[in-house]
Amino acid sequence: MVDDTQAFTGGHQLCDSADPWVNGVIVTHQEYSFHPNAKGHGQEAADLKEYLLSIGALS
Numbered sequence: 001m002v003d004d005t006q007a008f009t010g011g012h013q014l015c016d017s018a019d020p021w022v023n024g025v026i027v028t029h030q031e032y033s034f035h036p037n038a039k040g041h042g043q044e045a046a047d048l049k050e051y052l053l054s055i056g057a058l059s
Helices: 027-032 038-054
Strands: none
Touching: none
16 A cells, blocks of 8 residues: 555645645536545656555566
8 A cells, every 4th residue: 555645745735735736626526626636646656656666566
């Protein structure tokens, strides 16, 4: 399991960032509200790749 609890810190939080990696409220598509946006998903993918490399699951 990859712990991504810190993935959205460092200037990418929802409420206090000019470049959030998490969606705010999206009235027309509520299922996307408070979930990662494209940049957030990119960071999650990078974190997963880093983890898989660290355990030798990728080369």
